[in-house]
Amino acid sequence: MPADRAPDTRVARTPDDSSRILVAAIERGDIDTVVSLYEPDAILFSKSGRLMHGLDAIRENNLGLIALKPTFTIDFITATISADGTLATNRMKAELNWTDKDGNPKQASVDTLEVLRKQPDGSWLYVIDDPYGSMRAGMEKR
Template identity: 70%
Template sequence: MPNFNANVSKLARQPEDCSRVLVAALESGDIETSVALYETSAVLFKKSGEVMTGLDAIRENNAGVIALKPKFTIAFITATLSGDGTLATNRMKAELAFTKPDGQLVKTNVDTLEVLRKQEDGSWRYIIDDPYGSMRAGMKDR
């Protein structure tokens, strides 16, 4: 299986890099990079479907994820660009493993649906990030 995190820079130069950089930041505990990948008014969905808006909410969420010391195994990342090249969607399928505070090992799937916008400097940032978006229809309310 390819190593999707090898030589990851902190800037997303291609839409699919957002997923790679985010995963690397969450695994390494780099909260600043994990938040810098989002536009100021971006939205991030919780597993429950609740929407968090803005960088403060995203920072709080990502700090909670980092505290779990997550490990991702990425199966694939697929990006689709808009005709003018300014917007993109990403899908990432990955397994997420982490240890709960009580010591229980948890393994779950992440099947993202992401919307990104190209920035003036040529990098990409999230405007909508739903880590469970591609599988949400099959999920029960939690």
């Protein structure tokens, strides 16, 4: 995961750490860390725009992604924190690479829009995660 800095913890101390930790956990197949980055009632969007609600759905979806054994190259992560310091948005642009079951290399762009909430312990967790949020207006439903 080439990035401007790699996380070495499971706890996001800044909003942008959440994206870095998530990508690193997916790459190493660590579903427990992936799920730990979400609030219990969080929402994750599918590529088609379908909403997945709660940790069980988020776990199931991300297990499918982990099965691809993907690698990510992060182009940038931009975090914006609300004036009161309790909410943030992340935008991450990254390239996702994997090999399909026939051995063919595949690539996709990920251009996220994420909403995070600061927790009482100072960590940040996803409330809404849309991996295609910035691209959604131009996408056809699949």
